Amino acid sequence: MSTSNHHTDDHLQHHFKDEDQQFESSKLGMWIFLVTEMLMFGGLFVAYIIYRAWHPDLFYLAAQELDAGLGALNTVVLIASSLTIALAIRSLQLDEFKKSIQYLSATLVLAATFLVIKYIEYTDKFAKGILPGGHYSYEGISHEMAANFFSIYYLMTGLHGIHVLLGMGLIGWMIIKVRKRSVHSRYFTPVENTGLFWHLVDIIWIFLFPLLYLID
């Protein structure tokens, strides 16, 4: 595919002039992609705002059912994972491959921890009959729109959970790349972009946590 006769580095694609141009292009592309992600979640946030404005009492009542302790724990877990992935990028920029892999693996473990805690929360709710939409059968909340709050809850956390899974896939792929030494201090674009994606996943949760769990 590449006709890079005069390029020594194999990661430089043929249509780029130099590595700076390639790096800047990838990064700009990633940022634009993050914008589209924000707009996609934006739709759900708008739905949240509208239904909360219409039924403030419902949101207060229903939020009591959520376990703020577990939510807070998950927030700490995700913020920690943002730190570890930033450190992984830093290590890679210094060509400290072993450390980089360790940090990436730590991020992966933290992401898995997040999902396990989420799983505990979900199954706990399912057991009570708090299921999304038409399957809702819990009677502990005396509000006719109770199912509605949890639909929004499941949609927002569910879409976020899918992003956590996607992020884990990317991080796993980056571990392989570091192992193969196909990324290093002169070329770390994929890891950098994975980091950007992971920070987005983190930031969305930082908004979701108070909006869903801490309604007073």
Place this chain on the structure above:
Amino acid sequence: MAETSKQTISIREYPVDEHPDKNYLNHDKGILSWLITLDHKRIGLLYLGSITFFFFLGGVLALLLRTELLTPAQSILDADTYNQIFTLHGAIMIFLFIIPSIPAALGNFFLPMMIGAKDVAFPRLNLASFWIYVAGALFALFSIVTGAVDTGWTFYTPYSTETGTAVVSMTLGVFIMGFSSILTGINFIVTLHKLRSPGQAWGKMPLFLWSLYATAIIQILATPVLAITLLLLIMERVLGVGIFDPALGGDPILYQHFFWFYSHPAVYIMIVPAFGIISELISVFSRKTIFGYWAIALSSLAIAFIGFLVWGHHMFVSGQSELSSVVFSFLTFFVGVPTGIKIFNWVATLYKGSIDLKTPMLYALAFLFLFTIGGLTGIMIGALSVNVHLHDTYYIVAHFHYVMMGGTVIALLGGIHYWWPKMTGRMYNEVWGKITCAVIFFSFNMTFLPQFVMGSQGMPRRYFNYLEEFQGLHQFSTIGSYILGLGFVMMALYLAYSLFRGPKAPPNPWGARSLEWMTSSPPTHHNFEYTPVILHGPYDHHQPEHEFRMGLVSESKETHG
């Protein structure tokens, strides 16, 4: 940038190799070399083939609808089938044909060439976007064979959550195709920002690229909202989440807000690239520098911006507050301003130009007539009182067909004829081209002008039968649509003929000045064998042509620096 301006570069002219042995069409051989190609030109052609197929499919459905409307009572379709067919006609034409049409086909092919790049910034993403489009199209086709959809292309709730038809697979298909559109948008923005050749300042970009840039901004900002809307609709059907369904405490008007927040900007995804093509055609075939370059370039961005603020004009009779309606109506008038600026600049470009009435130029002139009718009737139905009267009538149908077909499709045809020699290396037959353009222009008006009349007299849209007093106009319209179909068959024939028997195309048959004409027809795999340097603007017809073929003298010095 500051660094590069200090550097001195030496340039020289690179004469065009008229008919190189290797071009992008025979660079690699075999079907697989097309299906997994990373070449933006081949991907552009893959898109062009796909949209042609779906345009044919949607067109056949349209003719079925028109045939049913020959008589006031039932003719060939029953009411339910009619509902399904107009839904499929709309969904196919919007999501599978017109949204990807100009950007993904012609844009993919010419955007990198016009800035002197070898490819788009992310070729693999570009290929992925094509296959995502195909996957989405397969879902849509799957929904057609498993019960179709009868909701109209807008999928309004609550009907779309209740109907027994295959709404989930159709909306899933549209959801998937949205990602294809987003990836194309990202690719174009990054390519335009980062891959322009030396000297290719923003102010020297062909206006087609400005229009693609504005389009890409709409694509990345609006499409994700459609994605989440359709996801919510799917969840509504699968889980009954109750966001849009009034039976579960949801709000169907909220769906309309969400849907039009994407779908009105999407109208500009469809038409803004067409403006870009018209700017190219009018300047090239008038042999004149475009009038008001910056006014045209920035009005594209203005349309992209204001286009996000007008969605409520689809909901004047849906029960939104009067204040919102007044604001939306005002903003709707306002979006007409940048569009009007473009029309005036094009007409001013024609003034005292040396006009050459080749087929592409005929399409450009047809566009000026048809789009102006479509645009001005849009201002009329943006007025609140008139809208209440004309809402959901054939007046609306005629309006958006004048904009979408009279505007976008006519511009697309102009663009296809204009760039045909470059894409295929062959010249089409000019006489047949002109005859066909005339046939399409007149039959288009025959088909849709009567619909304005019927609409203003109260003929509602989406009905499969009607009062007898409308029969004459309906029949006139149907006959027009048959001739229109015939026009497209003629075009298919002479274009196909030109592929095999057409004379070989010179590199720059129209005497244009933009960069894509400064390489061979068809182009080589890398578009240019050197790094082009741009000295003049894309419409500087007064400058000698060889000064547009400049390139860096030494490649190697450039790359390791």
